[in-house]
Amino acid sequence: MLIAELTALLHLASPALPIGTFSYSQGLEAAVEAQWIRDGDTAREWIESGLLHVLARGELAFIGHQFARWQHDDASALAQADRQFLASREAAELRRETEQMGWSLKQLAFSLEWGDAARRATLETLTPLSQPTAFAFAAAVHELPVDAALAAYAFAWAENQVAAAIKAVPLGQLAGQRILMAVRPVIERACARALDTPPERINTFSPMLGVLSARHETQYSRLFRS
Structure with a gap:
């Protein structure tokens, strides 16, 4: 991988990216309240399950196909x-979250003049806009x-989940780092599963997350806001 590609990936995966990721827990805080997450082990299990059974067959697969559509500016x-992705959000706050983060990433793309004028014009027409579609554009x-882009998205998601768990459980910083180490191979599996998922098999069905x-x-x- 070229250094320019690596730095772009690090930029997109950075928690400093000003799109509001830190404001959300994607159900983790509610799982702590319900005592499904009580310690480092249960937090790790939650994050691994989210990667393999929610992101891999949903958002990551969706990003992969939107990435190809952006390449052709379709x-x-x-x-x-x-x-269709926005309609698949199972709770109002999940829909607001993806729309807010999609809007913020869209504004960042315009401000930094990412991409060519034609694709930025297409991006402008997408309102409301989901975060995965905006990320695929970037x-x-x-x-x-595409495989590296999916890995960056998955790692950023896992890192934010760890940060949320550190605050909400609460966990220590070392426990958080152990979780991130443990999910590295899980991210690889999730990305491979996503890349093998055709558009008609994308599935966001995760009823307990919605509840x-x-x-x-x-x-x-x-x-957290969500």
């Missing part, structure tokens, strides 16, 4: 797929390898 297919216009997210909307005390 505006109609991009818009239709993004509408990866495609930086001409990154926990819906509960979180009215949770009495919380640190």
